[in-house]
Amino acid sequence: MTLDAPRLGVADLHDLPGSRPVLGTEVSHRGRVWDVRTDRVDLGEGGVAVRDYVEHPGAVVVLAVREDRGQPEILVIRQYRHPVGAEDWELPAGLLDVEGEPPLEAARRELAEEADLRAQRWEELLTFTPSPGSLGERITLFLATGLSDVAEDERHEREHEEVGMPVGWVPLQDAVRAVLGGQVHNGPLMLSVLALHARRS
Secondary structure, eight states, rough: OOGSHHHHOGGGGOOOOOOOOEEEEEEOOOOOOOOEEEEEEEGGGGOOOEEEEEOOOOOEEEEEEEOSSSSOOOEEEEEEEETTTEEEEEEOOOOSSSOOHHEEEEEEEHHHHHSSSSEEEEEEEEEEOOOOOTBOEEEEEEEEEEEEEEOOOOOOOOOGGGGOOOOEEEEEEHHHHHHHTSSSSOHHHHHHHHHHHHHHH
């Protein structure tokens, strides 16, 4: 019975990596950015299951923080996201779609391209899988501090959804209230804000 299940502690909460045997696989849809793959998976006692999932190269998210006004503020950008039909407040982020580029270098690139900023100090805050039942994406979140502007003549020329993106700074406490109040819905933003808040508390 579930109520009789063992009590677990922090030492017990470790994911167990390792794939189950794949008996067959095919790309069932080829997309412009990512593909959908269909696998036949041997689940042992659970039998053989057919699973569709999005193959994804992974991504990085940058939580840029400044504290020059007496309290931590985070950089947010607002970008149109067609699948959810909304302009999301979110953090600078991007795909790991440059061959051989380490996640930290991708994070540096995205911060410069989307926010015209550089950072002196970088720290890997956490890694998470946003939708492990349907998406092979793994996102690495970096904390960026010691910020400075990219020179005007070195700035990235934005296109598509990035053109004219609103950018702003929000106090961490206000960001926490917006997350808990249901005002923002972008998963990486929500997780990043709450992780930083918990860490600082």
